[in-house]
Amino acid sequence: MVVREKFQDELNELQTMLLELGDFADNALSKSLEALETKNIELALEIMEDDTKADLLYEEINDFAILLIAKQAPVAIDLRRIIVAIKIATDIERIADFAVNVAKSTIRIGNEEHVKPIENIKKMYQITSEMLEISLKAFGEEDVIMAKKVEDMDDEVDSLYGKTIRDLLEVNHQKPEYTSQITQLLFTCRYLERTADHVTNIAESVFYLVKGRHYDLNG
Numbered sequence: 001m002v003v004r005e006k007f008q009d010e011l012n013e014l015q016t017m018l019l020e021l022g023d024f025a026d027n028a029l030s031k032s033l034e035a036l037e038t039k040n041i042e043l044a045l046e047i048m049e050d051d052t053k054a055d056l057l058y059e060e061i062n063d064f065a066i067l068l069i070a071k072q073a074p075v076a077i078d079l080r081r082i083i084v085a086i087k088i089a090t091d092i093e094r095i096a097d098f099a100v101n102v103a104k105s106t107i108r109i110g111n112e113e114h115v116k117p118i119e120n121i122k123k124m125y126q127i128t129s130e131m132l133e134i135s136l137k138a139f140g141e142e143d144v145i146m147a148k149k150v151e152d153m154d155d156e157v158d159s160l161y162g163k164t165i166r167d168l169l170e171v172n173h174q175k176p177e178y179t180s181q182i183t184q185l186l187f188t189c190r191y192l193e194r195t196a197d198h199v200t201n202i203a204e205s206v207f208y209l210v211k212g213r214h215y216d217l218n219g
Helices: 002-038 041-072 076-109 119-141 144-174 176-211
Strands: none
Touching: 002 041, 002 076, 002 119, 041 076, 076 119, 076 176, 119 144, 119 176, 144 176
């Protein structure tokens, strides 16, 4: 019984590390959007410098998860918990990378006035941030009903992505002198759309954890 309790404590520790990585990625993405909106180059540079923290935490999670498998030889649901934690950590680490990419686009745009308000881009971030919060909570509570909510939200992001891309391409046609900035804004839209895809992957991992089979929420 004592061994089982220790293993449960270690699983809880793994989950805590994962949630910490999730908070870091969401905070980095939030700051990257703030930097883009306010043209804050210093903040963008800070996001890039801080990315090593996400990389280190990601490595710690993987090392700890592998150690648990080697040490405890878990089966069934416990093994799925560890495998899912590794997969989710990979998705979150990619989200942190996208925050860095947005920061780089901010630096490339520099102090140039935005050719078009970035309201839709901000909405894309707000939805993806909420998606991430829901999917990680669903993981912690092993709640597939909560995880399923992410599917419709991903559709919202896709819709905003399509509309924003069309709007930016139209502006580029009218104001070709802003092509460089528009290119970076198009990249930013893509980073946020891919972020939503990775969050959807997290929701799918919750389904695998609970149901023991894979479900495609991007279909």
